[in-house]
Amino acid sequence: MSEENTPKEVEAAVETSNETEVAEAHSTKVNAEKVNVFYGDNHALKDITIKIPEHQVTSFIGPSGCGKSTFLRCINRMNDTIDICRVEGTIEIDSRDIYDRAIDVVQLRAKVGMVFQKPNPFPKSIYDNIAYGPRIHGMVAGKTDTDELVEASLRRAGLWDEVKDRLEEPGTGLSGGQQQRLCIARAIAVSPQVILMDEPCSALDPIATARIEELIDELRQNFTIVIVTHSMQQAARVSQKTAFFHLGDLVEQGNTEQIFTNPEDKRTQDYITGRFG
Amino acid sequence: MSSTDHIVKSFDEELSRLSDQISRMGGLAEVQIERAIESLQRRNSEEAAHIIEEDMRIDELQVEIEELAIQMIARRQPLATDLRATVAGLKIAPLIERIGDYAKNIARRTIALNQNPPIKPMFTIPRMGRMSRGMVQDVLDAFSNNDLAKARAVWERDAELDDMYDSLFRELLTYMMEDPRSITSCTHLLFVARNIERIGDIATNIAEIVHYQVEGQPLTEDRPKTDEASVTVVDNN
Numbered sequence: 001m002s003e004e005n006t007p008k009e010v011e012a013a014v015e016t017s018n019e020t021e022v023a024e025a026h027s028t029k030v031n032a033e034k035v036n037v038f039y040g041d042n043h044a045l046k047d048i049t050i051k052i053p054e055h056q057v058t059s060f061i062g063p064s065g066c067g068k069s070t071f072l073r074c075i076n077r078m079n080d081t082i083d084i085c086r087v088e089g090t091i092e093i094d095s096r097d098i099y100d101r102a103i104d105v106v107q108l109r110a111k112v113g114m115v116f117q118k119p120n121p122f123p124k125s126i127y128d129n130i131a132y133g134p135r136i137h138g139m140v141a142g143k144t145d146t147d148e149l150v151e152a153s154l155r156r157a158g159l160w161d162e163v164k165d166r167l168e169e170p171g172t173g174l175s176g177g178q179q180q181r182l183c184i185a186r187a188i189a190v191s192p193q194v195i196l197m198d199e200p201c202s203a204l205d206p207i208a209t210a211r212i213e214e215l216i217d218e219l220r221q222n223f224t225i226v227i228v229t230h231s232m233q234q235a236a237r238v239s240q241k242t243a244f245f246h247l248g249d250l251v252e253q254g255n256t257e258q259i260f261t262n263p264e265d266k267r268t269q270d271y272i273t274g275r276f277g
Numbered sequence: 278m279s280s281t282d283h284i285v286k287s288f289d290e291e292l293s294r295l296s297d298q299i300s301r302m303g304g305l306a307e308v309q310i311e312r313a314i315e316s317l318q319r320r321n322s323e324e325a326a327h328i329i330e331e332d333m334r335i336d337e338l339q340v341e342i343e344e345l346a347i348q349m350i351a352r353r354q355p356l357a358t359d360l361r362a363t364v365a366g367l368k369i370a371p372l373i374e375r376i377g378d379y380a381k382n383i384a385r386r387t388i389a390l391n392q393n394p395p396i397k398p399m400f401t402i403p404r405m406g407r408m409s410r411g412m413v414q415d416v417l418d419a420f421s422n423n424d425l426a427k428a429r430a431v432w433e434r435d436a437e438l439d440d441m442y443d444s445l446f447r448e449l450l451t452y453m454m455e456d457p458r459s460i461t462s463c464t465h466l467l468f469v470a471r472n473i474e475r476i477g478d479i480a481t482n483i484a485e486i487v488h489y490q491v492e493g494q495p496l497t498e499d500r501p502k503t504d505e506a507s508v509t510v511v512d513n514n
Contacts, residue, residue, distance in 0.1 A: 269358065273356055
């Protein structure tokens, strides 16, 4: 084996570090197979099979009521809180079935964090919003530990500089965009591996949206992100893999680039070009 | 894929307008090619001057089409087939404008040629002219109708045009060697033939764009090409 890189090796290295990453090159973080979800008699999701790649952003798109948020909530078992909801099929994270009886659902929800459409900070100080999770999970030993973790989380969410001088103020006193970043910091604080985002920017202005999108791009270095969005352009901008849901079916999934320039299914084409009647 | 209407009707109207304007621009260019060849054959300098003036209308359409495509990108953020159609329009407009320029250039050469006595009758040039005009017409039809087969046929037909150019090149070289007084005229004719051959090349570029629009992938094959003229040598003996 040669010591120096041959031109071919250099070329190959440049290609793989290229921005347009192929989803298949990453290992699978979340593996869903034939997932069916029922709300009572209503068959809301049908035979959903999808692999969510690690350290990438996967977006779920589709018209209202198609099941994308329902499926998102399956990944951290939030649907357990809905009495009439029944989930069948397999969802594995790191090859472990998350619906296995031995799984501690509280731990699962720390490992798989969630950010919602409407920012929902706790009615606590900014500091305590972040500190709450790590404290109850026993992740921090004392005040110094907690201070460091709060600062680290707020820095990663791009919020530290704006709030470092007012950590004791209520989280609800922040602007919409700041509140959402606070919620992201809160999710990050408990060291998740996957972050689920359900239309995280719907309630935000364009500048706040842009900052969250930038943050998502940075976060995927360390986390696996799944985002539900109504904005086609946002999905095209932030994600590497896209899945299109329609009436409970997973119609098409693939590289984001390909889905938005040359989708295979007519339903996907009609939806993303605004031709749905 | 068949096209259903957009929920927002004005989007459909804009896409139609883009396509219509390209067809109009193409139609003008085709007429310019035809008239240029006619004015050459008939040695009609007045007709040639008219062609040179008319080229402005093609240029104006290019500006309009590009403006429309840019507005659509800004307003509609088109995706999938809409995006490819908009980008195709943006790419095709300047190509048609160049076709118009080549036709205008032929008209200019006609005026120059008419200063000198006519040389031997040239059958090849009008044949080439008709062929290139046909290619432009067919490829723009293919664009309007997303007709991949038709576009591909144009793409392949260019080899024949290249062959005609190659043999005309040799012919003109021998004329010039036989009679040096014909050098000026023959050189102009060489340029005319070259312009027509370039029009054919542009038609194949448009065919490749049609391929991208329909298939969503660029055409990666090498076009069958027989460009021997650039390496042709005719013996002086």
